[in-house]
Amino acid sequence: MARTVGFFTDTTLCIGCKACEVACKEWNQLPGHAPQFGDGYDNTSQLDEQNWRHVQFHERTTAKGGVAWNMMSDVCKHCALASCMEVCPTNAIIRTEFDTVYIQPSVCNGCRDCIAACPYHVIGFDEASGLARKCTFCYDRLQANLTPACAKACPTESIKFGELSTMKEIAGARVNQLRGQGMSEARLYGDKEYGGLHALFLLTDKPEVYGLPPTESAVLPSRNNARGYLGTLVTAALGVVGAVFAFRERAGKE
Amino acid sequence: MIEHFVSPPQWEWYIVWYFFLGGIAGGVYALGAILRLMGDERDAPVARLAFLLSLPVLAICPILLTLDLGRPLRFWHMMIDSRTFGLNFKYWSPMSVGVWVLLVFSVFALVSFLEALAGLRAGRTPFLTGGLGRAFVIVGAVFGLFLAGYTGVLLSVSNQPIWSDTWALGALFLASGLSVAAATLSLVTRLGRHEQSSEAKLTRADRYFIILELALLVVFFLTLGAAGSRFLAHRWMALWVVVLIGTLVPLALHFSTERRVPAMLAAVLTLAGGLALRIVVVFGAQM
Numbered sequence: 001m002a003r004t005v006g007f008f009t010d011t012t013l014c015i016g017c018k019a020c021e022v023a024c025k026e027w028n029q030l031p032g033h034a035p036q037f038g039d040g041y042d043n044t045s046q047l048d049e050q051n052w053r054h055v056q057f058h059e060r061t062t063a064k065g066g067v068a069w070n071m072m073s074d075v076c077k078h079c080a081l082a083s084c085m086e087v088c089p090t091n092a093i094i095r096t097e098f099d100t101v102y103i104q105p106s107v108c109n110g111c112r113d114c115i116a117a118c119p120y121h122v123i124g125f126d127e128a129s130g131l132a133r134k135c136t137f138c139y140d141r142l143q144a145n146l147t148p149a150c151a152k153a154c155p156t157e158s159i160k161f162g163e164l165s166t167m168k169e170i171a172g173a174r175v176n177q178l179r180g181q182g183m184s185e186a187r188l189y190g191d192k193e194y195g196g197l198h199a200l201f202l203l204t205d206k207p208e209v210y211g212l213p214p215t216e217s218a219v220l221p222s223r224n225n226a227r228g229y230l231g232t233l234v235t236a237a238l239g240v241v242g243a244v245f246a247f248r249e250r251a252g253k254e
Numbered sequence: 255m256i257e258h259f260v261s262p263p264q265w266e267w268y269i270v271w272y273f274f275l276g277g278i279a280g281g282v283y284a285l286g287a288i289l290r291l292m293g294d295e296r297d298a299p300v301a302r303l304a305f306l307l308s309l310p311v312l313a314i315c316p317i318l319l320t321l322d323l324g325r326p327l328r329f330w331h332m333m334i335d336s337r338t339f340g341l342n343f344k345y346w347s348p349m350s351v352g353v354w355v356l357l358v359f360s361v362f363a364l365v366s367f368l369e370a371l372a373g374l375r376a377g378r379t380p381f382l383t384g385g386l387g388r389a390f391v392i393v394g395a396v397f398g399l400f401l402a403g404y405t406g407v408l409l410s411v412s413n414q415p416i417w418s419d420t421w422a423l424g425a426l427f428l429a430s431g432l433s434v435a436a437a438t439l440s441l442v443t444r445l446g447r448h449e450q451s452s453e454a455k456l457t458r459a460d461r462y463f464i465i466l467e468l469a470l471l472v473v474f475f476l477t478l479g480a481a482g483s484r485f486l487a488h489r490w491m492a493l494w495v496v497v498l499i500g501t502l503v504p505l506a507l508h509f510s511t512e513r514r515v516p517a518m519l520a521a522v523l524t525l526a527g528g529l530a531l532r533i534v535v536v537f538g539a540q541m
Contacts, residue, residue, distance in 0.1 A: 086346065089342065090335075091344075092331070107337065108325070110328075116262075117412050119260060129324070214257060225411055232428050238466055242466065243289075247293045
């Protein structure tokens with residue numbers, strides 16, 4: 001059954017339990033990397049070919065001088081205008097009947113152009129299979145009318161799943177509610193960026209803090225086509241004129 | 255300034271060498287074509303040499319690109335949609351465009367190679383003569399120039415910091431490609447016995463190419479602005495020094511002497527500088 005699905009991740013409800021990460025790895029049979037231990041509770045460190053959900057821990061100083069965390073379960077945004085899909089030369093990256101962005105493992109040839117294009121550091125190259133891999137939005141579960149594993153496992157409903165339009169309504173209401181309670185820094189991310197994301201986030205700080213490009217930076221790779229080729233064309237013209245001049249010069253003199 | 259959080263695509267040595275050799279193959283063909291069309295009859299052997307060089311260098315390129323893939327046996331997915339078996343072509347994706355340009359240019363490089371080979375025996379142009387021959391090498395040269403430059407555009411059409419922060423990479427790679435191609439041709443020409451006037455013409459052309467490249471290096475850093483500070487790390491600084499030595503020293507030599515040994519030294523330095531440029535641009539943005 002075709003529908004337009006979405007995630008809404010409410011970071012104010014995230015307790016950093018990483019159940020989403022575990023459920024994702026279990027369902028998608030991702031062995032994961034060896035954990036990296038730094039000075040925080042984040043031993044996943046980033047989204048990549050093994051980590052399709054990543055719980056970020058951002059320390060901040062509270063008004064009273066204490067330390068608090070901003071936590072956010074990050075995931076592929078399944079952009080309406082997807083940079084990865086735009087550059088993919090093999091058409092391995094497709095938009096599914098659920099309006100999500102999916103890398104077809106049988107088509108991808110591991111050129112990795114999508115990795116350089118994704119502005120959210122989502123896609124990773126899997127050495128074992130030779131493929132680019134990322135969150136599938138649990139494509140197989142969607143086809144069976146099931147909730148994606150991460151949303152299913154989230155114990156605080158920080159990760160919500162449903163129709164994209166419903167998610168937008170819930171997200172908008174939640175932002176208004178928090179602002180009404182005096183949390184003026186509450187904001188919605190994902191309703192404007194890249195034609196609208198299929199993973200919305202309620203943030204309590206600037207997007208950059210969470211590794212999300214600010215709205216004005218949400219631009220596609222193809223923006224550089226025209227000016228890149230134009231510069232090359234002008235250079236080609238100058239180069240040819242230089243060569244013609246050089247190759248005729250001596251012949252004319254002698 | 256645009257702020258993105260991009261994972262490096264792990265494009266490494268295969269890609270660096272492809273960018274370098276693609277620049278030589280395309281640039282050498284274009285120089286051969288211009289030399290044939292604009293030079294006199296004494297330049298014919300060097301023009302022929304250019305066509306003899308272009309194809310073997312070009313032949314390495316698809317091998318490098320295929321080896322770089324995670325699934326090399328699926329290289330054909332670049333051209334043919336593996337599900338519908340229709341043709342894959344996305345004009346807005348330089349990687350897609352580049353694959354087709356590589357393929358089409360190969361045809362021109364092959365025909366010109368065979369023609370040059372036959373000419374080597376017969377001592378004159380056996381086919382591709384007259385207006386048709388001229389048109390053929392002109393079109394081939396356009397594809398060659400495209401091959402030498404689009405690799406920079408490919409890097410820019412991404413969201414990778416540095417690559418996507420500038421519009422000058424395609425232009426810079428093309429100017430450098432032409433210079434490296436002139437150096438390659440000059441080096442091979444001087445290893446054999448050729449007309450001094452042809453050698454001098456290549457040197458003269460390389461002066462323009464180096465000046466163009468230096469101007470574009472300035473444009474590159476100006477367009478990068480603050481993003482260029484990534485290159486201040488020692489290892490990248492060392493490579494930029496090689497780039498500068500590979501442009502400024504050959505330029506000085508080109509203006510001061512036409513003797514054989516300094517000219518060959520200039521060519522070797524140009525090649526080193528061209529390779530260093532691609533290494534620093536490809537690796538520098540990803541680390």
